Amino acid sequence: MSEQLLTGYFIRRGSTLDRALLLKFMQRTYQDIFPNQDFSHLEQTVRQYFSSDTPLWWVDEDQEQGRWGAGEVNSSSSPSFPHSPIACVWVGNAIDQVQGNRHAHIFVLYVAPEYRRRGIGTALMQYVENWAIQRGDRQIGLQVFQSNKPALNLYDRLGYQTQSLWMVKFLSAEK
Numbered sequence: 749m750s751e752q753l754l755t756g757y758f759i760r761r762g763s764t765l766d767r768a769l770l771l772k773f774m775q776r777t778y779q780d781i782f783p784n785q786d787f788s789h790l791e792q793t794v795r796q797y798f799s800s801d802t803p804l805w806w807v808d809e810d811q812e813q814g815r816w817g818a819g820e821v822n823s824s825s826s827p828s829f830p831h832s833p834i835a836c837v838w839v840g841n842a843i844d845q846v847q848g849n850r851h852a853h854i855f856v857l858y859v860a861p862e863y864r865r866r867g868i869g870t871a872l873m874q875y876v877e878n879w880a881i882q883r884g885d886r887q888i889g890l891q892v893f894q895s896n897k898p899a900l901n902l903y904d905r906l907g908y909q910t911q912s913l914w915m916v917k918f919l920s921a922e923k
Contacts, residue, residue, distance in 0.1 A: 753807055754871045762804035762836070770794055770804060770856075773836050777858045781896055797840060797855065805875065807835035807859075807868060835859040837872045839879075842889050852880040854890040857899075869902055 750760035762770070771794045775787045798804070835858060842853035854876065859868045880888050891914065892899050 750808065753875065754867055756810045757834075757868060757871070758808050758810060759805050759872075759875060760808065762806050764798065764800060766804060766806070767794055767798060769833075770798060770836070770838060773858045774838075774856050776860075777856055780861070781893055798838070802838065802840040802855070803879070804836060804838045805872070806833035807872065808833050809863075834863045835868050835872060837876055839876055844887065844889075849886060851885045851887045851889060852876065852883075854888065857890075864898070870906065873902070873906055 750758040753759040771791055774790045774794065778785065778787045778790070836856065837854060837858075838856040840853045840855050842851055843849070844851055857869060857872060859872075877888060888908075889911075890903070890908070892903060894900075
């Protein structure tokens with residue numbers, strides 16, 4: 749079952765059967781930011797965290813307005829829909845380490861490059877915010893790479909604020 753997300757685009761709930769397609773979208777997300785890297789390790793993330801408790805939503809282009817003609821099927825299709833989605837959002841659960849409250853955490857938000865700057869990312873974020881409010885969450889968390897300026901601009905425009913900084917130090921195995 750799908751519903752209109754915004755004019756020309758529909759959103760539908762994914763299922764655990766969409767594991768391979770979710771992995772493909774995650775790999776695209778990271779490859780956009782870090783080209784020439786191998787992201788095969790993301791399979792472990794999907795295997796470990798993707799379940800019926802971590803909802804996934806797909807965005808499909810309206811077939812009447814879109815690139816898919818009658819009867820045309822994309823070979824990378826999801827088993828539950830006749831063509832490949834153009835965007836997705838995968839949400840998990842986290843615990844606020846200050847207050848101790850459960851809240852939604854966005855694992856992945858991805859919009860295919862040729863569909864960006866059309867309001868799809870904003871509409872997906874608003875959809876997830878409404879979903880989180882309905883289930884009683886008081887906040888939404890996410891992690892974004894400092895180099896991902898378009899995403900940072902989106903989240904800033906939507907009112908997200910930095911609560912903490914994730915810092916890393918790369919260690920040498922040699923002594």
